[in-house]
Amino acid sequence: MSNSSSEQFPRRGLVTLCIMLATIMQVLDTTIANVALPHMQGSLSATQDQIVWVLTSYIVASAIMTLPTGWLAGRFGRKRIYTLAIAGFTFSSLLCGIASSIEEMVLFRVLQGCFGASMVPLAQSTLLDINPKEKHGSAMALWGVGVMIGPILGPTLGGWLTENYNWRWVFFINLPLGVISFLVLFMHMPDSERIKRPFDKFGFVTLSLMIGCLQLFLDRGESADWFSSREIWLYCALAGASLWMYLIHSRQEKHPFLTPAMFVDRNFVTSLFFIFFTGIILLATMALLPPYLQNLMGYPVLDVGILMAPRGVGTMIAMMIVGRLVNTMDPRVLILFGLAMTVLSLNYMTGFSTFVPAQMLVWSGALQGFGLGFIFVPLSTIAYATLEPHYRTEAASVFSLVRNIGSSIGISLVMVVLGRNAQINGAYLSELVTPFTAGLAPELLPQSVMQQGGEAALSLLGAEIGRQAMTIAYVNDFKLMMWIVLASAPLVLLLKNPRHSHAVA
Numbered sequence: 384m385s386n387s388s389s390e391q392f393p394r395r396g397l398v399t400l401c402i403m404l405a406t407i408m409q410v411l412d413t414t415i416a417n418v419a420l421p422h423m424q425g426s427l428s429a430t431q432d433q434i435v436w437v438l439t440s441y442i443v444a445s446a447i448m449t450l451p452t453g454w455l456a457g458r459f460g461r462k463r464i465y466t467l468a469i470a471g472f473t474f475s476s477l478l479c480g481i482a483s484s485i486e487e488m489v490l491f492r493v494l495q496g497c498f499g500a501s502m503v504p505l506a507q508s509t510l511l512d513i514n515p516k517e518k519h520g521s522a523m524a525l526w527g528v529g530v531m532i533g534p535i536l537g538p539t540l541g542g543w544l545t546e547n548y549n550w551r552w553v554f555f556i557n558l559p560l561g562v563i564s565f566l567v568l569f570m571h572m573p574d575s576e577r578i579k580r581p582f583d584k585f586g587f588v589t590l591s592l593m594i595g596c597l598q599l600f601l602d603r604g605e606s607a608d609w610f611s612s613r614e615i616w617l618y619c620a621l622a623g624a625s626l627w628m629y630l631i632h633s634r635q636e637k638h639p640f641l642t643p644a645m646f647v648d649r650n651f652v653t654s655l656f657f658i659f660f661t662g663i664i665l666l667a668t669m670a671l672l673p674p675y676l677q678n679l680m681g682y683p684v685l686d687v688g689i690l691m692a693p694r695g696v697g698t699m700i701a702m703m704i705v706g707r708l709v710n711t712m713d714p715r716v717l718i719l720f721g722l723a724m725t726v727l728s729l730n731y732m733t734g735f736s737t738f739v740p741a742q743m744l745v746w747s748g749a750l751q752g753f754g755l756g757f758i759f760v761p762l763s764t765i766a767y768a769t770l771e772p773h774y775r776t777e778a779a780s781v782f783s784l785v786r787n788i789g790s791s792i793g794i795s796l797v798m799v800v801l802g803r804n805a806q807i808n809g810a811y812l813s814e815l816v817t818p819f820t821a822g823l824a825p826e827l828l829p830q831s832v833m834q835q836g837g838e839a840a841l842s843l844l845g846a847e848i849g850r851q852a853m854t855i856a857y858v859n860d861f862k863l864m865m866w867i868v869l870a871s872a873p874l875v876l877l878l879k880n881p882r883h884s885h886a887v888a
Contacts (some may be wrong), residue, residue: 396572399522402506403529405564408557409502410533412441412476412495414543414669426550429485440489442791444496445593446598452501454779456508461776463853465877466569471498473561480554501532504779509569509773511767513573519708523763524706525796529703531752531759532695534669539688546685578773580680584638585632593625597788601795604771609799611846645774653842653877654766655785660871661758662834664725664790664864666795668751675857676744676791679737679850691746696747715875716763722872723756723800724750729865737854744826768881797860807868 416437418421424434425445455464475494482488506529510522544552600618633639646652672691676682682690705717728751735743766782767775 389509397567398513398573399510399525400572401564401567402509404560405502405534405568405844406506406526406529408560409472409499410566411532411537411540412499412535412557413445414534414666415553416441417538419541419545419553422550423488423543427482427485427488433485435606436485436489436600437492439599439746439781441492441496441596442602442787443598444493445500446787447478448497448500449504449787450590450654451582451587452504452780453641453642454580454582455501457580457778458503458582460577461505461509461575462568462572463574465500465509465572466565467504468498468501468567469561469565472502473557473565476554476557476706480551489573501699501780507779507782508776508867509572512575512772519767520709520714520764521706523606524702524709524760527702527756527759527763528699531665531698531755533553534620534666536692538673539685539692542612542685563648571733575776576773581638583636583638583640586629586636589625589629589632590640593629594784594788596622596625599781601803603789603796605802607841640774642777644706645770645778645781648770649877650769650879650881651766651778653874656783657758657762657871657874658766658782658786658865660874661755661762662786663793663796663867665755665786665793666790667793667860667864670746670794671797671801671860672855675735677852680739681790686858690741691748693745694748694752695700697754698756699752701769702755702878705760709761709764713880714765715878715880717757717761718875718878719872721754721759721761722868722875724754724757726754726865726868728754729861729868732790733858734867735858735861737850737852744811765881767880769879793864797863800863801853801856802862804856805849808855809849811851854884 392462419432420437423429427434447656452464470514472495475491475498477486478491478494482491505524507523510526511519514522541553544550544556596618600622603618604615609615629640635642669691673687676687678689701721705721708717728747731743731747731750745827763782767778771776
């Protein structure tokens with residue numbers, strides 16, 4: 384769709400609203416099922432290892448099927464693929480809700496991941512096409528609300544539905560959103576131009592195998608004890624071999640699976656690195672805070688959701704502001720401001736303890752959400768500012784894939800560092816608590832227990848040492864993420880201001 388046609392598009396508001404509904408529905412499902420897993424496990428008679436595949440199967444299927452989105456949209460038209468994806472995702476959500484065994488659930492989650500994979504990149508490219516260039520910042524702000532609010536609201540909404548109704552409503556909630564989005568977009572969404580290009584089967588297979596093995600490596604690593612497991616070594620070997628074969632093949636193939644011309648654009652390639660780091664921070668913090676608040680501070684599930692809600696509020700406020708500023712200010716300045724706010728919030732979180740006031744949790748979360756909003760919108764805008772329009776759909780699929788890989792790596796990284804730091808800190812603190820440092824004991828244990836002495840006192844002392852060691856490990860993770868954000872800041876220097884370069888309509 385050309386820029387002139389985007390200006391004349393009459394149903395832009397309605398189509399944008401339904402694209403947002405579909406985006407939120409798809410992104411919500413990456414986290415909403417997490418809190419319902421224990422209830423699913425009992426209802427489906429699944430073991431602990433089996434129930435994890437409810438999450439893993441969805442992530443792997445979604446990652447693999449994100450790759451051919453550009454080719455499918457070019458071959459069959461964006462409207463046909465997008466509406467089919469919404470219909471398939473909605474129907475597979477219904478199947479997940481009525482599943483009666485763990486085998487059925489995993490199969491239906493694979494279908495859900497396959498259909499949902501193309502929804503986010505197609506939403507992004509559609510919003511860019513139906514809006515004139517001067518409104519791309521506002522369009523990306525709306526798209527960013529769905530992408531970033533979904534994972535934040537997921538655990539809260541999932542916990543509320545599971546406690547008040549049933550875990551099956553975690554999937555049934557998608558039905559009205561999916562039906563409304565499908566009907567409106569089927570009637571009013573504009574189609575895209577067809578691009579005839581041969582399908583590189585070997586490239587797709589090797590790249591899919593690499594992505595799938597990487598996701599399995601990240602999702603299964605912790606439970607399989609990482610490189611002490613042959614399973615993990617197998618995933619590493621297959622991922623490395625597949626990537627090597629794809630790179631060799633793509634240099635010789637006339638029409639490789641991913642168009643090499645996309646990766647000549649400096650803004651797009653730099654944005655891929657940036658969104659990778661943003662993905663690490665976005666979901667890694669989400670993975671750390673719920674267990675921190677529940678296990679160390681004793682908050683119930685619903686209270687945890689309420690305390691994390693200000694993070695989403697901060698993101699929404701930032702996106703409303705930056706959606707207007709991105710058209711008048713240098714987007715690189717906005718990104719730097721967002722990085723500064725994110726660093727400030729993470730630095731604030733390094734002061735957490737086992738007795739964190741609620742207002743400190745609210746303030747740090749809102750500040751971090753505000754900073755991420757200022758990063759995400761201008762980054763999503765500048766990534767496509769100098770890219771040829773006919774590459775947008777394929778580029779959007781790569782952009783979404785890199786963000787998801789960053790999130791997966793971020794979660795695995797912080798969990799590994801958390802577990803190892805907890806062990807190291809526990810051993811170090813245990814060395815300091817000896818009969819000669821008994822003066823520390825009244826600060827850690829009730830006086831009545833200390834007077835009794837014996838195994839009860841030692842047990843409570845050991846538990847308290849474990850709590851303090853885990854708290855330090857969480858603080859170390861927050862500090863690690865702060866340094867990751869600081870390390871990504873120099874990438875801003877590689878971005879070009881699109882107003883000072885040849886802009887693509």
